[in-house]
Amino acid sequence: MKVAVVMGGPGPERDVSPASGKGILKAVELLGHMAIPLVIDAEGNWLDGQHEAIELLQACDVTIPALHGEGGRLQGFLEQLHIPYVGSGIAASAVGLDRHLTKAVLKAHGIPVTPGVTLRGTELTDTEATLQKLKAAGLDFPLFVKPAAGGSSSGVTRATNLPTLLAAIAEATAFGPRVLVEREMEGREIDLAVLEFPDGRVETAPALEIHADPEQPFFDSTAKHNSNGPRSVAPARIDPELAVRLRRTAIDVFEALGCAGMAQVDFFVPRDGEPVVKEINTFPNFTPASQFPRMWAAAGMSYTDLVNTLIRTAMGRTA
Helix, strand or coil, X not given: CEEEEEEECCCCCCCCHHHHHHHHHHHHHHCCCEEEEEEECCCCCECCCHHHHHHHHHCCCEEEECCCCCCCHHHHHHHHCCCCECCCCHHHHHHHHEHHHHHXXXXXXXXXXXXXEEEEHHHXXXXXXXXXXXXXXXXXXXXXXXXXXXXXXXXXXXXXXXXXXXXXXXXXXXXXXXXXXXXXXCEEXXXXXXXXXXXXXXXXXXXXEEXXXXXXXXXXXXXXXXXXXXXXXXXXXXXXXXXXXXXXXXXXXXXXXXXXXXXXXXXXXXXXXXXXXXXXXXXXCCCCCCHHHHHHHHCCCCHHHHHHHHHHHHHHHHC
């Protein structure tokens, strides 16, 4: 079997994608398949040339789009070419990247999400309008300010007063015209890895918990990719009742958004109150040391077996 692995891309996570791609390429080769690497540069151009890339993709049996924070554009390209691929389709990839849309869909399905509001238009520069909107939503400092669309914590800032809030909004608008402002949640940060199997089953691996580094204000983009940053533990030490609740909710999120193949669902678990969904990543970081493979390793599934499951599931969907 020929398997194309696409990596790179123009988004803010383009530097992480090649590391995921290299891990996947090695696993594909260990499975006895022919691995075909394809790279998209920071301007969105195929390094091999678009026509050459199309020919290579069409010659492969399946493609693994190892791009992070891409938002469904590559999936749309592959669907136009009628090329099977691993993971979620256009809609789930796009909605999953958009924090505002994700929260809207999940709230419509009765799934609890982090309390917050979305700022747009004049609200981004009108301080009084911003404060009124936050007050109406019952939001007070400290707050987290994020681009409405994006991943890997790019453009995310913790605001503790009005000056830092205004600076955070200005920073987040560099990533897009809508900004999400959310309440800071006190408690535990726990992630779930969701995987679709070739027979159609959707399961979760044992949960992973992030233990904050006192030197880092939060699990930001730098910390996520820094081996000296916050420590994450898999499996997390959680009671059976909470484990069942998080598992059910993670699968509900996966199904509500129409995901396929895999996804990582991140939760806040307050000291008092119900767990809430922080966000979803439809193609999480995928190096052997990344959280998603580590959670499945805690379930006894090797990195190579995980890649094999993703390929077989994608191929089964097109059979």
